[in-house]
Amino acid sequence: MVDLLFNEWLGKPIWMWLAFHAVIFLLLAFDLGLLHRDKSREIGVKESLLLTAFYLSLGLLFGGWIWWYLGPQAGQEYLAGLVVEKSLSMDNVFVIAVIFGFLGIPRVAQHRVLLWGILAAVLLRGLMIGLGAALVHQAEWVLTIFAAFLIYAGIKMLVSREEEDGEGESANRFVAFARRHFRVTDDLDGQKFVTRRPHPETGKPVRWLTPLALALVLVNGADVIFAVDSVPAIFAITTDTYVVYTSNIFAILGLRALYFALAAMVDRFAYLKTALALILIFIGLKIVVADTFELIHIAPWVSLVVTVVLLAGGIAYSLWRTRDGHRPAAEGEALPSAPHHAAPGGRHG
Template sequence: MVDFLYMTWLGKPVWMWLGFHAVIFILLALDLGLLHRDKSREIGVKESLLLTAFYLTLGLLFGGWVWWYIGPQAGQEYLAGLVVEKSLSMDNVFVIAVIFGYLGIPRNAQHRVLLWGILAAIVLRGLMIGLGAALVHQAEWVLTIFAAFLIYAGIKMLVSGDEEEGENKSADRFTGFMRKHMRVTDELDGQNFTTRRPDPKTGKPVLWLTPLAMALVLVNGADVIFAVDSVPAIFAITTDTYVVYTSNIFAILGLRALYFALAAMVDRFAYLKTALALILIFIGLKIVIADTFELIEIQPWVALVVTVVLLAGGVIYSLWRTRGAAEAPVAVPPQAHAETPRERLGSSHG
């Protein structure tokens, strides 16, 4: 058994992988079983900020262990990766806020969607990182393709227009498809993803999906789309699979807490997307300049500093430009009438 623990898997001993996943399992179990037993309780901004600080502290402590045990180079790469992934996840938060608002998901049900969405995201990110690691280690020129994609994605983000309108149109198409091919209710059934209702044709009780289930699918779909940007970005910083995976997962763990902290002020971060676009372009150029043409060697700490400066600049500038703006609601209040996706589709086509 001891020999097995010291066997190398993806460049690191098995015990390092098992230990990391044990920590993640304990955190998820605490979150699911202890912190949120009361499903009806809403997560406020104060609690959200505390949870965000908690997960960020754990991520930094783990980075300190990586620095001490693996080495300063790996430690710098981990911290740079954590900051980049956390930065890019902020854009994901705003998309999730649009999804919840569109489907009329009340605040006290949103944490359930986010929790299961994070569990699915951990699995999906693991698969995508495994695939990316296999490609990079088989052919290093794949990094150049990653770089070109990141530069393209950053430029596209800079020149894109009103993305919220496009996201609503995508949600329209998705909900229309779901309602055409599956049984979906117009209203929620507590915090259940499914419910039993009579079949319109036979009258017998059958299984129906609720809007909460559609929100879960859309949130997971959004995470996959964002992973297409974030996974190449982290491989642009380091090709150490362990560092890539652990920094990515720690960034995802804090996403649910970060959502409730940021979504209440979603309109205050109007210029954050510009900062995220510049981060993607910088990371892409890092590969082209340093790795492909070997012109300048860019150390991981430089990538970390540039990312922090761009992110902080985007946040501070956004808050300054939108000072005095009223806070935007995250979702339709539970007591208010929320237009259902079916009603919205009907009015848009009427």
């Protein structure tokens, strides 16, 4: 049995995979069982910042262990991957804020959606990373396709000025579709995803979806869309499946805590998207340069430094431009996280 634990799976001993998932399980149990047993309590900005720092510290500690056990290169690749994934997840936070604002989900109920959304994201990211690893290890030219996609995505992000409106329109279409094909309530029933109410024709109690269920589907859909950018981005940094997976999961684990901190001041980060676009373009170009000029090798620490500088620059410039409390009009208007009804006009299926 002990010998089995030292057998390799996806390039690393099985015990390393089991140990990592044990850590993740304990963290989720700690979050569920101790931190948020009271479902009626809102998560404030101060608590959100503390939780974000807690998860980030654990991610960095795990990176320190990788540096010590697997070597400096693996450690640098892990840290670069963690920073890139955490950076890209910040953009995901703003899309989630749009979804919650559109559906009128109050802050007290948002943490339940985010919790189940992150659990689903862990599974979905695992599947996507597994698929990406299989493709990369079968044919290294797939990295070139990843690089081209990242450059395209970054340029598109730079020139796009209507992404928030697009998210709102997508949510509106999804809500209209759901109301045509399912029974969906106009209001919430506590923090339930499904509730029982009388059928409008027979009066018999039947199951209805609540707006909270629609929010969960949209949040998971948004994560899949963002994973299309983030998974190729980290494979462009390293092809070590263990490093890719662990840095990705640690990055999204603190997403729920990060949301409540950023959503309260979403208007202050008007230029963050520009920084994220430049990060995607840089990572894509790094692969293109490495393939075109085979003698040029860009070390993982360079990716880490460039990512940190671009991210910090985007945040600092955004805070400076919005220091008087005014957001540039060209960036559009953020939707508030306070509750309001925003799913009108739908008919019950």
